[in-house]
Amino acid sequence: MAVVGVIAEYNPFHRGHAWQLAQLRRRLGEDTAVVVCMSGNFVQRGSFAILNKHARAEAALRGGVDLVLELPSPWSAATAERFAQGGVAVLAAAGVVTHLAFGCECAALEPLQTVADCLDSGLFHEALRRRSREGTTFAAARQEAVRDLAGDAADCLSFPNNALAVEYLRALKACKAPIIPAALPRTGAAHDSALESSCPSASAVRRKIFLNADWRTVLPQDTAAIVDREISAGRAPVHMAHCQRAVLAQLRRMEEEEFRPYDGGNEGLYHRFYEAVRASASLEDILLGAKTKRYTLARLRRLLLHSYLGVPQAAQGDTPPYLRVLGATAQGRILLRQMRKTAARPVLTKPAHIQRLDLEARRVFSQEARCTDLYTLAYPNLSQAAPGSEYTAAPVML
Numbered sequence: 001m002a003v004v005g006v007i008a009e010y011n012p013f014h015r016g017h018a019w020q021l022a023q024l025r026r027r028l029g030e031d032t033a034v035v036v037c038m039s040g041n042f043v044q045r046g047s048f049a050i051l052n053k054h055a056r057a058e059a060a061l062r063g064g065v066d067l068v069l070e071l072p073s074p075w076s077a078a079t080a081e082r083f084a085q086g087g088v089a090v091l092a093a094a095g096v097v098t099h100l101a102f103g104c105e106c107a108a109l110e111p112l113q114t115v116a117d118c119l120d121s122g123l124f125h126e127a128l129r130r131r132s133r134e135g136t137t138f139a140a141a142r143q144e145a146v147r148d149l150a151g152d153a154a155d156c157l158s159f160p161n162n163a164l165a166v167e168y169l170r171a172l173k174a175c176k177a178p179i180i181p182a183a184l185p186r187t188g189a190a191h192d193s194a195l196e197s198s199c200p201s202a203s204a205v206r207r208k209i210f211l212n213a214d215w216r217t218v219l220p221q222d223t224a225a226i227v228d229r230e231i232s233a234g235r236a237p238v239h240m241a242h243c244q245r246a247v248l249a250q251l252r253r254m255e256e257e258e259f260r261p262y263d264g265g266n267e268g269l270y271h272r273f274y275e276a277v278r279a280s281a282s283l284e285d286i287l288l289g290a291k292t293k294r295y296t297l298a299r300l301r302r303l304l305l306h307s308y309l310g311v312p313q314a315a316q317g318d319t320p321p322y323l324r325v326l327g328a329t330a331q332g333r334i335l336l337r338q339m340r341k342t343a344a345r346p347v348l349t350k351p352a353h354i355q356r357l358d359l360e361a362r363r364v365f366s367q368e369a370r371c372t373d374l375y376t377l378a379y380p381n382l383s384q385a386a387p388g389s390e391y392t393a394a395p396v397m398l
């Protein structure tokens with residue numbers, strides 16, 4: 001039986017995920033099990049997830065996933081490279097995953113692998129230095145450096161899911177995991193598209209939910225029921241703007257050098273960001289004040305988010321020190337029993353298991369618990385935001 005790993009924010013809002021699961025089972029067998037390494041409460045675009053991680057895990061399980069493992073915040077709300085580094089490490093450490101599946105615009109491994117090999121070559125860094133002098137964004141400089149070395153294969157970096165797929169391939173090679181990559185065509189509207197579509201982008205659906213604008217018609221029935229339940233309970237939709245004053249208070253307390261650990265590019269962006277903080281009265285104004293052609297909004301959002309959380313992005317080579325289970329079906333519980341023998345990291349299926357962790361793993365878990373306490377401050381109903389939920393929440397079991 002094949003066991004396919006997927007690394008994702010897990011977006012129950014994107015119908016393309018259901019199509020991809022069906023394609024995987026058609027390609028590898030109907031008994032194929034699917035394990036998702038899912039972002040926790042903070043996601044790669046540098047923002048709060050619209051639903052908390054346990055609600056999204058439930059949506060994933062009801063949508064055809066068998067087991068959901070958490071990707072902690074230092075990796076989930078990080079650059080594509082660190083996101084992939086953490087996600088691949090989690091799936092490899094489970095010891096049961098045979099394939100890594102990902103949606104991408106080109107739906108072919110060859111150009112992605114060519115680019116991945118180029119990025120890991122000794123010649124790339126010199127080519128990148130040359131291109132970086134031109135004053136463009138890092139992404140643009142990287143793409144042109146790859147073009148200098150690998151020709152037209154660099155074109156695949158023009159698309160966000162291709163770029164993330166390249167990082168998955170690099171991470172697989174780095175950790176020497178015996179996992180087979182499987183590229184699937186991405187379906188539906190383009191990433192961040194606002195256009196109406198039979199398969200709208202997750203960003204478009206999020207906007208509909210925030211505006212309360214006929215969002216139920218574009219969601220699977222089970223997912224819509226979960227969103228309705230969370231809204232009724234006052235736990236959704238979650239947005240950083242709901243706790244804007246708390247974020248601004250934290251940023252204003254910080255001295256300029258205190259922003260340095262959260263500036264992932266080591267280019268001095270934090271100086272500009274600090275000046276924007278001192279001149280702005282809203283989060284949007286901070287982002288617009290710090291933005292230039294060179295610094296993307298996604299990078300600035302990550303700097304802002306990690307500064308608020310007090311948690312830097314994961315460093316090169318760092319990997320999650322435990323496997324946190326967010327949910328499982330009956331098939332997923334069979335995988336968990338196998339993982340008792342195969343897992344290379346401690347597996348957490350209940351809060352009591354935290355006591356089994358070593359000092360470093362407990363530090364990471366405690367850090368994640370504090371992040372969750374800050375996340376819940378963005379719930380529409382603060383009566384739902386009591387701290388300490390990480391130490392009491394059990395996985396969703398279907």
